[in-house]
Amino acid sequence: MTKRQGHRIAMIPIARITVLNTRARNKRQHKEIVDNIEAIGLKRPIKVSRYIEDGVERYGLICGEGRLDALRMLGETEAPAFVVNSSETECLVMSLVENIARRQHRPIDLMGEIGSLHKRGYTDVEIGRKIGVSASWVNMITVLLDRGEEKLVAAVETGLIPVSFAIDIARAESSEAQDILTEACAAGKIKGKKVGILRRLLDRRMRTTAVRDNRLGGKRGKSRRLTITDLMQIYQREADKQRLIAKKSDFTHAKLLFLVEALKDVLSDEGFVTLLRAEHLETMPRALAKRIAGEAA
CATH class of the missing domain: 3.90.1530.10 (Conserved hypothetical protein from pyrococcus furiosus pfu- 392566-001, ParB domain)
Incomplete structure (x- = not known):
């Protein structure tokens, strides 16, 4: 020995x-x-x-x-x-930590080992410290397992989607949203930040639909199931909307700069300022006054 x-x-x-x-x-x-x-x-x-x-x-x-x-x-x-x-x-x-620490392991094995440590009473911080990951990441894994998201766990197990995508998809408020997001991820249509963006869009869309149906006195007939094409169209419409908002913001900012410069010029004329006072028009919105004062400074 x-x-x-x-x-x-x-x-x-x-x-x-x-x-x-x-x-x-x-x-x-x-x-x-x-x-x-x-x-x-x-x-x-x-x-x-x-x-x-x-x-x-x-x-x-x-x-x-x-x-x-x-x-x-x-x-x-x-x-x-x-x-x-x-x-x-x-x-x-x-044994659990040894398995988790291996360089090559299946995602489903990793999830299972973390779940076993969690069931034995270890906190997210303790598990994260043992296996070298953040406590927040461990928490996301345990939430996915605790919710019993069998479809998502199966998708991870078969290699259709990464664990990180499954965690984000699990936050969706409806099973329909989860299903279409899983299909889109498995097909390689969406990845990265798009998963979270589309999840929020679908949740908002379905909440709005539910409110509208309730106001009408009950649900209407069963709606057509969303497809991956529908999902990409939703994303494209939102992207177009955000680009339009950005353009409007730039245009408004340019108009504000023009207004500030114009007011600076006219307010530098003492005769004009005296005329404004005589007509009781010497005040202006506080935010605009601060902006002019700041530009002048």
Whole structure:
């Protein structure tokens, strides 16, 4: 038995190892692991936690389920392992963090691990600190899971949409909005900030429709389901509206500048100012007066 990185390494019976946090694996990749171990042996020991149950020494697996399964498939009865002394709870948490910290993992696995830590009572801040992400991001994941958004979770699991899109879509107020946004994301029609913009537009559209129907004394016949084309048209109309607002804003700003300059010129004429006072027209809106005074300064 040797020591490495503060843990002792031992050959332990595979039959006494319990997998506390199992997860699904890619069969092709796992077959490569099995073939590699068969050819050159196990290069990296698994990690386990030692505990006693009914007077028998047993081990909880922290890291290395794929390697352990490969050894079983190859008929091995013992496995080299780093052995640590931790409680079952600590062991499970270490296993979850090990899985999350992997460079390559499926998004659905990441969501599942975060959900498991959340169920065990860890706060968003604690989970974020353990896996190196922000607490707000962890909160978005837990909200998605707590809401039971099966369709969105399935879309993430199958790789149709990224986790970040699913989180944004889950905030939509209706299932119809969620469905059309998911379809558009999966088709590659929208991405990035467009997801959030369209979600807000759809929510506002559906709230307005609901209010109008209620005022008419009840809902009308079932409306046609939105399509991806409809969604893109909604986005384009909103974009055109925003561009028009920007143009109007620029035009109004230009008119205001012209007015300020014109008033500065006429107010510099003492005779004109005297005439305004005689006609009791010397006052002007406070905001305009401040603007003129500021420009003059």
